[in-house]
Amino acid sequence: xxxxxxxxxxxxxxxxxxxxxxxxxxxxxxxxxxxxxxxxxxxxxxxxxxxxxxxxxxxxxxxxxxxxxx
Amino acid sequence: xxxxxxxxxxxxxxxxxxxxxxxxxxxxxxxxxxxxxxxxxxxxxxxxxxxxxxxxxxxxxxxxxxxxxxxxxxxxxxxxxxxxxxxxxxxxxxxxxxxxxxxxxxxxxxxxxxxxxxxxxxxxxxxxxxxxxxxxxxxxxxxxxxxxxxxxxxxxxxxxxxxxxxxxxxxxxxxxxxxxxxxxxxxxxxxxxxxxxxxxxxxxxxxxxxxxxxxxxxxxxxxxxxxxxxxxxxxxxxxxxxxxxxxxxxxxxxxxxxxxxxxxxxxxxxxxxxxxxxxxxxxxxxxxxxxxxxxxxxxxxxxxxxxxxxxxxxxxxxxxxxxxxxxxxxxxxxxxxxxxxxxxxxxxxxxxxxxxxxxxxxxxxxxxxxxxxxxxxxxxxxxxxxxxxxxxxxxxxxxxxxxxxxxxxxxxxxxxxxxxxxxxxxxxxxxxxxxxxxxxxxxxxxxxxxxxxxxxxxxxxxxxxxxxxxxxxxxxxxxxxxxxxxxxxxxxxxxxxxxxxxxxxxxxxxxxxxxxxxxxxxxxxxxxxxxxxxxxxxxxxxxxxxxxxxxxxxxxxxxxxxxxxxxxxxxxxxxxxxxxxxxxxxx
Numbered sequence: 001x002x003x004x005x006x007x008x009x010x011x012x013x014x015x016x017x018x019x020x021x022x023x024x025x026x027x028x029x030x031x032x033x034x035x036x037x038x039x040x041x042x043x044x045x046x047x048x049x050x051x052x053x054x055x056x057x058x059x060x061x062x063x064x065x066x067x068x069x070x
Numbered sequence: 071x072x073x074x075x076x077x078x079x080x081x082x083x084x085x086x087x088x089x090x091x092x093x094x095x096x097x098x099x100x101x102x103x104x105x106x107x108x109x110x111x112x113x114x115x116x117x118x119x120x121x122x123x124x125x126x127x128x129x130x131x132x133x134x135x136x137x138x139x140x141x142x143x144x145x146x147x148x149x150x151x152x153x154x155x156x157x158x159x160x161x162x163x164x165x166x167x168x169x170x171x172x173x174x175x176x177x178x179x180x181x182x183x184x185x186x187x188x189x190x191x192x193x194x195x196x197x198x199x200x201x202x203x204x205x206x207x208x209x210x211x212x213x214x215x216x217x218x219x220x221x222x223x224x225x226x227x228x229x230x231x232x233x234x235x236x237x238x239x240x241x242x243x244x245x246x247x248x249x250x251x252x253x254x255x256x257x258x259x260x261x262x263x264x265x266x267x268x269x270x271x272x273x274x275x276x277x278x279x280x281x282x283x284x285x286x287x288x289x290x291x292x293x294x295x296x297x298x299x300x301x302x303x304x305x306x307x308x309x310x311x312x313x314x315x316x317x318x319x320x321x322x323x324x325x326x327x328x329x330x331x332x333x334x335x336x337x338x339x340x341x342x343x344x345x346x347x348x349x350x351x352x353x354x355x356x357x358x359x360x361x362x363x364x365x366x367x368x369x370x371x372x373x374x375x376x377x378x379x380x381x382x383x384x385x386x387x388x389x390x391x392x393x394x395x396x397x398x399x400x401x402x403x404x405x406x407x408x409x410x411x412x413x414x415x416x417x418x419x420x421x422x423x424x425x426x427x428x429x430x431x432x433x434x435x436x437x438x439x440x441x442x443x444x445x446x447x448x449x450x451x452x453x454x455x456x457x458x459x460x461x462x463x464x465x466x467x468x469x470x471x472x473x474x475x476x477x478x479x480x481x482x483x484x485x486x487x488x489x490x491x492x493x494x495x496x497x498x499x500x501x502x503x504x505x506x507x508x509x510x511x512x513x514x515x516x517x518x519x520x521x522x523x524x525x526x527x528x529x530x531x532x533x534x535x536x537x538x539x540x541x542x543x544x545x546x547x548x549x550x551x552x553x554x555x556x557x558x559x560x561x562x563x564x565x566x567x568x569x570x571x572x573x574x575x576x577x578x579x580x581x582x583x584x585x586x587x588x589x590x591x592x593x594x595x596x597x598x599x600x601x602x603x604x605x606x607x608x609x610x611x612x613x614x615x616x617x618x619x620x621x622x623x624x625x626x627x628x629x630x631x632x633x634x635x636x637x638x639x640x641x642x643x644x645x646x647x648x649x650x651x652x653x654x655x656x657x
Contacts (some may be wrong), residue, residue, distance in 0.1 A: 021148060026503055029264055038295065042401025042405075044500075053179075056397045
């Protein structure tokens with residue numbers, strides 16, 4: 001499933017990241033455990049928690065991130 | 071602008087001066103360390119991308135000097151953004167030593183850049199900053215182990231309180247050792263680095279379990295649409311209330327009496343010793359004299375609003391609230407062709423358009439830069455102009471003031487949507503790390519407010535004096551009657567304003583608030599006040615903005631933008647005037 005489909009507060013493991021440099025530069029990696037903090041309205045970003053940090057990800061990017069719910 | 075003075079190239083230090091590069095991820099406190107070590111104030115804030123080009127300063131150490139360069143923050147050195155290109159270029163020119171600042175609350179991501187930097191063959195010292203915040207969050211870092219892993223000195227610092235900076239400098243000096251090292255270019259796979267980071271992290275860091283602090287809980291709350299959006303509205307309303315209400319109080323009870331009862335009589339008495347009554351006397355200290363209005367307008371009428379805006383802006387910046395606002399409004403701003411992060415230059419624009427235009431450098435695409443710049447230049451009143459509007463309209467009718475701001479918002483939305491259609495290019499997807507919500511440090515806050523307010527006083531005073539002097543001269547000599555014939559059709563017939571109002575239009579070129587203030591003395595009707603305010607709102611950005619537009623976008627774009635704003639100002643205000651008059655005759 002894609003990160004976009006994940007419900008608020010649920011945890012997941014990243015299975016596949018799209019080839020966007022900044023994602024890795026921000027420290028996101030395949031195999032990492034993250035959770036969704038919230039979905040912003042009007043097509044705004046998905047906010048995720050990775051480790052101790054919050055990252056806002058555009059919906060178009062979130063759609064391309066394949067995750068597995070845990 | 072005095073801050074962020076950027077040279078065109080990072081030249082080698084002169085003679086045997088040591089060259090130190092200050093590098094690190096965005097928003098880890100490089101600019102704070104730079105300010106503390108060089109004594110040169112640069113703007114720092116709690117969001118990434120505050121430093122959009124490098125700044126150079128001098129560090130004094132035991133009677134020796136070194137050049138320090140504050141390099142823009144980067145996540146990696148792959149030259150994938152403007153900031154990274156600048157960083158890579160500076161690095162490739164070599165240095166004696168690199169001071170790499172690490173955020174102790176976020177070691178993982180920071181270590182990645184640390185490993186990249188290690189490859190460049192320049193001696194390096196690490197500053198482990200925000201050490202106190204990390205401790206409070208239960209993050210324990212074994213400094214000795216980290217030193218061994220990085221094979222370089224690691225100094226824990228709390229930059230904002232000056233803790234550890236002396237040791238950092240000692241260590242940097244030891245490492246520099248007078249040898250100039252050329253930076254070598256390296257290309258390695260990113261995944262290898264992350265594995266290495268993971269390995270190091272396991273060895274040096276322990277994260278204890280504990281309950282989130284109140285500030286962390288608030289930080290999470292401000293990210294959710296609910297209660298984030300209501301909180302954001304509350305914060306903005308409080309900010310507006312403080313600036314408008316507080317400014318009115320400061321003006322009426324403190325600054326106006328001070329200027330009118332103390333300063334002006336004193337200046338008048340002083341001038342009358344040397345100059346007999348006549349034209350020159352009137353130009354200087356007559357009713358509309360240059361020294362009278364030149365004291366009253368900037369100090370009593372405008373300064374309170376500029377000062378309070380700086381207070382509000384500085385608190386918002388240092389707390390880390392602005393990127394959260396950016397996340398909340400992303401969906402909305404996307405309709406205007408820019409992503410949410412651009413709320414930061416837009417808010418800066420309510421202070422002054424110059425830092426706002428420079429701030430757009432952090433935007434991801436040229437299209438977004440242009441849209442934000444266009445919106446700021448056309449429809450966002452700066453703090454000085456806001457003050458002038460409050461003085462002009464607020465005393466007569468608060469509704470009129472609200473109305474002008476409604477028009478401003480409508481124009482922002484309209485201009486954004488039109489430019490989104492016209493300008494080719496895409497809106498970059500948002501990808502933003504949200505900084506911790508922090509309690510702003512008092513000393514840093516005061517420094518910032520002082521720096522910004524002083525900047526206004528220095529920058530505004532001379533153009534204002536000259537402008538007002540010109541106005542006084544024109545009024546005294548009767549030149550105005552002579553030119554009035556030519557501007558009659560535009561100002562009197564189309565805009566419905568008295569001919570004297572054309573003075574405001576001339577002065578508005580110098581400074582934005584001067585497009586408003588002369589209207590104070592004309593006894594205008596409410597409709598005329600509104601028309602005059604609409605012209606002033608959209609009218610040409612002031613000379614310093616024009617200069618920065620030329621610098622950032624070239625003469626062609628700057629001049630077309632300026633001409634368009636003039637045209638739009640007269641068209642919009644004139645149409646409003648004609649329509650309102652028509653409605654009034656019908657009624």
